[in-house]
Amino acid sequence: MNVTQTEVCPCGRTDARGKVLVYAQCCGRYLDHDTPAPDAESLMRSRYSAFVLGRVAYLEASWHASTRPARLALEQGQKWLGLEVKRHRVIDADHAEVEFVARSRVGGRGVRLHETSRFVRESGRWYYVDGEMH
């Protein structure tokens, strides 16, 4: 899937007035430029958008080296339907958790992923470490 810079961001983030941000002002800043995501929620959202857009290299680069799979293969035919961030818990300056629900469809079957992901910041960059399913 592709998204233009002026389309709404796949992650569905809204501004203070409840308007969905366009891709260039949201995850596009991290996916298409070398700008580090400023917090764990922004990184989590950009990783969701990377799944939507099939950006494997970004998913690998934002996955902590200690837990990153040797080879990341995306599920073929998975259609992502939406993301809902339920909680962003800042533990300290370099550790945070984000609880979310991501909905998708694979082969006509609806899949609801409810996970709390752990993130760590190293040298000014946030990384996904691992997650617990609910």
Ligand SMILES: [Zn+2]
């Ligand atoms: Zn976004």
